[in-house]
Structure formats: C-alpha cells, structure tokens
Amino acid sequence: MDDQNKNLILATALSFLVILGWFFFFPPEEPVVDPNATSTAVTQSDGSAVLPPASPSAAPAPAPVTTAQTRETALAENQRLKIETPSLSGSISLTGGRLDDLSLSTYRETLAPDSENVTLLSPVGTDAAYYALYGWAPSGALTYEQVPGANTQWTLAEGDVLAPGAPVTLTWDNGAGLTFSRTFSVDEDFMFTVTQKVENATGTAQRIQPYGIVARHGEPEIEGFFIAHEGVVVMADGVLSEIDYDDMPDFPTVAREAASAEVTTVTETGWVGFADKYWMTTLIPENQTPFTSVVKYVPGADIYQTEARLQPVDIAAGATAEVTTRLFAGAKEWEAIRTYEASGVDRFIDSIDWGWFFFLTKPIFAVLHWLNAIIGNMGWSIIVLTLLIKALLFPLAYKSYVSMAKMKELQPQMEKIKEKAGDDRQKLQQEMMELYKKEKVNPAAGCLPILLQIPIFFSLYKVIFNTIELRHAPWVGWIRDLSAPDPSSILNLFGLLPYATPEPGSIFFIFSLGVLPIILGISMWLQQKLNPAPADPTQAMIFAWMPWVFMFMLGSFASGLVIYWIANNVITFTQQYTIMRTQGYKPDVFGNIISGFKREKKPASDKK
Numbered sequence: 001m002d003d004q005n006k007n008l009i010l011a012t013a014l015s016f017l018v019i020l021g022w023f024f025f026f027p028p029e030e031p032v033v034d035p036n037a038t039s040t041a042v043t044q045s046d047g048s049a050v051l052p053p054a055s056p057s058a059a060p061a062p063a064p065v066t067t068a069q070t071r072e073t074a075l076a077e078n079q080r081l082k083i084e085t086p087s088l089s090g091s092i093s094l095t096g097g098r099l100d101d102l103s104l105s106t107y108r109e110t111l112a113p114d115s116e117n118v119t120l121l122s123p124v125g126t127d128a129a130y131y132a133l134y135g136w137a138p139s140g141a142l143t144y145e146q147v148p149g150a151n152t153q154w155t156l157a158e159g160d161v162l163a164p165g166a167p168v169t170l171t172w173d174n175g176a177g178l179t180f181s182r183t184f185s186v187d188e189d190f191m192f193t194v195t196q197k198v199e200n201a202t203g204t205a206q207r208i209q210p211y212g213i214v215a216r217h218g219e220p221e222i223e224g225f226f227i228a229h230e231g232v233v234v235m236a237d238g239v240l241s242e243i244d245y246d247d248m249p250d251f252p253t254v255a256r257e258a259a260s261a262e263v264t265t266v267t268e269t270g271w272v273g274f275a276d277k278y279w280m281t282t283l284i285p286e287n288q289t290p291f292t293s294v295v296k297y298v299p300g301a302d303i304y305q306t307e308a309r310l311q312p313v314d315i316a317a318g319a320t321a322e323v324t325t326r327l328f329a330g331a332k333e334w335e336a337i338r339t340y341e342a343s344g345v346d347r348f349i350d351s352i353d354w355g356w357f358f359f360l361t362k363p364i365f366a367v368l369h370w371l372n373a374i375i376g377n378m379g380w381s382i383i384v385l386t387l388l389i390k391a392l393l394f395p396l397a398y399k400s401y402v403s404m405a406k407m408k409e410l411q412p413q414m415e416k417i418k419e420k421a422g423d424d425r426q427k428l429q430q431e432m433m434e435l436y437k438k439e440k441v442n443p444a445a446g447c448l449p450i451l452l453q454i455p456i457f458f459s460l461y462k463v464i465f466n467t468i469e470l471r472h473a474p475w476v477g478w479i480r481d482l483s484a485p486d487p488s489s490i491l492n493l494f495g496l497l498p499y500a501t502p503e504p505g506s507i508f509f510i511f512s513l514g515v516l517p518i519i520l521g522i523s524m525w526l527q528q529k530l531n532p533a534p535a536d537p538t539q540a541m542i543f544a545w546m547p548w549v550f551m552f553m554l555g556s557f558a559s560g561l562v563i564y565w566i567a568n569n570v571i572t573f574t575q576q577y578t579i580m581r582t583q584g585y586k587p588d589v590f591g592n593i594i595s596g597f598k599r600e601k602k603p604a605s606d607k608k
Contacts, residue, residue: 386567402579
C-alpha cells in the first residue's frame with residue numbers, strides 16, 4: 001500500500017474519529033429551564049391552543065399566565081370519557097371534546113418493574129400540555145360563540161368507554177339552530193378516527209370550516225442529537241418536511257395568525273404533526289381532500305402548534321355536513337406504520353427518521369425485523385445481519401485481503417526503493433508503480449471495504465438509535481436494553497465491587513468501560529494486527545492507538561451498535577486470517593506489529 005492510499009485510509013479514519021469525538025466530548029446543550037418560571041401563557045380562557053381564524057381578523061388574544069397543576073389535578077377538573085385499548089389508555093375531556101390524556105400501555109419509562117407507562121398526551125394546565133383539539137371555525141355571520149371551541153361543554157350521546165369496535169359520540173347544540181356531533185373511534189394500535197358532523201336547522205345556509213389541531217405548550221424535552229429528528233413532520237403531496245422546534249419562532253409573522261407560521265397547501269394527500277424519537281401525534285385528513293397544513297409558534301403563549309384546516313363547508317338550510325379525519329397517537333412501530341401506509345396514508349413510513357442513507361437504513365431495518373421475527377432476539381439478529389452484510393461484501397473483501405497480503409510481502413522491496421530514492425518523490429512514485437505493475441498488485445484495493453463500511457455503520461447506527469423496536473430490547477445477561485450503552489463498568493469490576501456505575505455525563509463515565517467496549521477494543525486490535533503497518537512512524541503510532549481510543553469513545557454508544565461492530569471485527573478477522581492462510585501466509589497475530597507474518601513461501605521477487 002503506497003503513501004497516498006495510506007493517507008486516504010488515515011484521513012478517513014481520523015475524520016470518523018473527529019466526528020465521534022466531537023459529539024462525545026461536546027454533546028448538544030440541553031435546554032435551560034427556569035425553575036422559578038410558571039407554566040406557559042395561554043390563548044383561550046382555559047389555556048388551550050389558538051383557534052384558526054375564520055377571517056383576516058386576529059385570533060383571540062392571550063389570557064394571563066396560569067400556575068402549573070399536577071396531572072391528577074388537571075384531569076379531575078373536567079368530566080371525562082375513558083379510553084381503553086390493548087395499546088392505549090386515557091380519557092377524552094368533555095370540556096372542548098379534547099383528546100388530552102393518553103398513555104401507552106405497552107411501553108414503560110424505564111426498565112424498572114414498577115416504572116410507569118409512557119405518557120404521550122397531557123391536559124392543559126400541566127407543565128407540558130400536549131393534546132389534540134377539533135372544531136369548526138366560523139364564517140359569514142357566525143361567531144366563535146356559535147361554534148364549538150376549546151371550552152364547549154359536550155354531552156355524551158352514545159357509548160361510555162372508547163374501545164376498538166366501540167365508538168363514542170359527543171353532541172352540542174348551540175341554541176341557534178346548529179347541532180354539532182363528534183364521533184371518536186379507535187383501532188387496536190394507535191389510530192383514532194374523528195368524524196365531525198353538523199346539522200343546520202337555522203332556516204338559512206351556513207358556512208363553516210372544519211379543522212384539527214395538535215398543540216404543545218412549551219418546547220418539550222428532547223435528546224437534541226443530530227442522528228434523530230424531534231419536532232414537526234409535514235407530508236404534503238409526497239414531499240416530506242422536518243422542522244425543528246428551534247426553527248419555528250423564526251417563521252414569518254402572520255398577523256391574522258397572531259403567530260409565526262408556515263402555511264402549506266395540500267391538494268391530494270398529506271399529514272402533519274409532532275414526532276418525538278419514538279412517539280408521534282399526527283393529523284391525517286382523508287385522501288383526495290384538499291387542506292391547508294399550518295405549522296406555527298405563538299410567542300406570547302409559548303405554544304407550538306400544527307393544524308389541518310379543511311376546505312370551508314356550505315350547509316344548506318335543513319342539510320347536514322360531515323367530515324372525517326384520522327389521528328395517529330402512539331409509538332412509531334415499523335409494522336403498525338407500514339400497515340397504515342398500506343391502508344392509504346401516503347409515505348407514512350417516512351415518519352420514522354431514516355436519514356440521508358434511507359436507501360440503506362430501510363432495507364437494513366426490514367432485514368433486521370425479519371430476522372428478529374425468526375430468531376426472537378434483536379441482539380442475535382444484529383449478529384446474523386452482520387454475517388449477511390459481510391457475505392454480501394465478501395467478493396470485494398477477498399480481493400482486498402489478497403491485495404493486502406501481497407502488499408505485506410512487498411514491504412522489504414518497498415523499503416529498499418525508499419532508501420534508494422531518498423528525497424526524490426517523483427522517482428519513488430515511478431519505481432513504486434513499476435513494482436505494483438510487475439507484481440500485479442492494486443494498492444487501492446484495501447481501501448474499498450473500509451470506505452463501504454462507513455455508510456453501512458452510520459446506517460445501522462441510525463436504525464439502532466431511531467427505531468423503537470430496539471428500545472428496552474434485551475440480548476443476554478446484563479444487556480437488557482440494546483438502545484442504551486453497556487451498563488457494566490470496569491470501575492466497579494463489572495459489579496463485583498459494591499459501587500454504582502457512573503452516570504452518563506459525569507467525568508468518570510468516560511473511563512467507565514463496560515464489557516462490550518473492552519471486547520470491541522480487543523477485536524479492533526486483533527484485526528489491525530493482520531494489516532500492513534504504515535512505514536511512517538507517526539502514522540504507525542496513530543493506527544496503534546486507534547483501537548483503544550475507539551474503545552473509550554464507543555463505550556457510550558448503544559449496545560446494539562457495539563455488538564454489530566464486534567461481530568463485524570470478528571468476522572473480518574476470521575475471513576482475513578483464513579484467506580491469508582490459503583494464500584500461503586501464516587499470520588503471527590501476537591508477533592511484532594510491523595513484521596506481523598512468518599513466511600511459508602518464497603518472496604514474490606524470487607518467483608520466475
């Protein structure tokens with residue numbers, strides 16, 4: 001391998017090391033929360049979201065700041081309708097007909113047996129209100145008092161518990177000839193269907209506009225890591241947009257919205273909502289139903305809001321109008337989301353953040369999911385997936401390993417050429433190229449597998465970091481969550497000493513190596529021993545230290561990713577060792593790192 005290709009590999013490795021190091025030692029700052037601050041300002045009398053204006057006039061003005069309540073207190077303030085499904089539990093507030101209390105029955109906050117279920121939606125008045133609100137915006141002679149809003153007291157007309165196959169209906173009469181009803185239904189996973197209906201008995205035609213809102217009070221706590229999008233997701237006629245919370249206050253100020261807003265017209269298919277790392281709440285109008293997608297931030301109230309505003313509806317005297325919208329509220333499970341996409345939700349699978357290498361991350365996860373269905377363990381599935389990837393790349397790897405073995409054989413001749421050429425770089429390159437040509441060696445062949453591994457590594461990292469299927473997924477023994485770092489620590493002798501493992505973020509966590517990172521470092525060192533060492537002393541020193549630097553840096557990475565890298569190193573070592581033996585070389589793994597081999601055949605220069 002000539003200096004140019006060594007420099008290429010070194011530059012690639014160092015670039016990768018710098019990227020990992022930057023995010024290891026300088027993680028994104030967490031948002032600073034003022035402990036003396038009260039809850040956010042509100043825009044309706046009860047603190048709910050800003051309603052979409054029906055005319056160029058401004059929306060209702062913000063109300064005074066209220067004091068945050070506990071979740072139990074806020075839930076007890078209003079009459080509620082219970083929700084019970086295999087996947088969800090919670091309630092609908094009859095005040096406003098809001099879906100504002102929702103927990104995920106099959107997901108817990110931590111691995112502790114007594115851990116609470118993950119809370120998705122919370123009512124207004126709590127510290128992090130998050131809810132879905134439906135209604136009709138007035139138009140023409142109608143006013144906000146004549147249509148249902150955030151404080152409307154609905155009456156339960158049908159059903160008592162919302163469950164799969166058991167819809168419930170709420171009604172409200174405005175006392176002026178308009179009767180509104182809202183029917184909720186839910187499946188066994190995470191999809192609600194909301195049907196809004198209005199009967200016009202006023203004697204004159206009326207014009208109103210249906211809408212759906214998902215609102216969050218205050219910026220939610222997010223991991224803030226570049227590998228995962230956490231914020232707004234918008235699908236508009238096949239075009240996906242991802243918007244961070246930090247960008248929403250910078251939207252153009254729209255006077256009629258009383259907020260900073262981004263407005264998108266959707267003509268055929270689309271959806272809009274909030275996506276967390278593992279959870280999502282999304283408004284999904286019916287296909288072929290034009291609507292306006294609105295993403296906005298209300299500065300005075302500190303509300304982040306997404307809206308789906310359907311086209312205005314003209315209701316003749318004595319007639320009835322009806323619109324239906326779906327609401328996804330739950331976990332971003334690949335199987336469930338793919339099923340909803342098959343049922344007509346356009347590109348819904350892209351609500352999972354697949355990243356720039358989506359052409360790799362999507363098939364990688366599909367294969368991983370398939371393997372897990374057969375094996376029943378994500379950890380072993382990752383190892384089998386690594387075997388499949390290595391088998392796919394084996395033809396290229398074979399040429400690379402053969403080339404590297406020949407390069408090692410030519411090292412004595414290369415050293416002689418360097419001594420002979422001295423400082424004459426041009427002469428050195430010419431004689432090197434002649435040697436490569438004579439011995440039929442391609443010095444670049446060893447670089448290709450390394451370059452191909454980088455996008456595959458990042459793609460698998462994206463899959464492991466973003467897909468909920470690896471959250472709290474166990475492997476063996478002490479590895480109970482493949483999405484989290486190895487919980488063992490060398491500082492307490494892997495549990496033999498009565499000391500707790502250092503918490504992530506502490507200075508001691510950097511030195512808190514678990515079992516998997518140590519095995520990773522050893523596997524990288526063994527693999528490195530099979531490769532020709534750089535002639536340059538500085539490069540040789542960097543390569544020698546690289547396995548141990550990576551061992552510390554990757555110690556805080558997800559266990560699933562470390563398992564992949566260990567499996568990849570072990571398989572690579574086995575392949576390379578075997579191929580070298582078939583080529584007549586006997587690698588001396590524990591010998592001198594520069595010589596690295598014991599000869600079993602004559603040098604290539606002696607061949608006739």
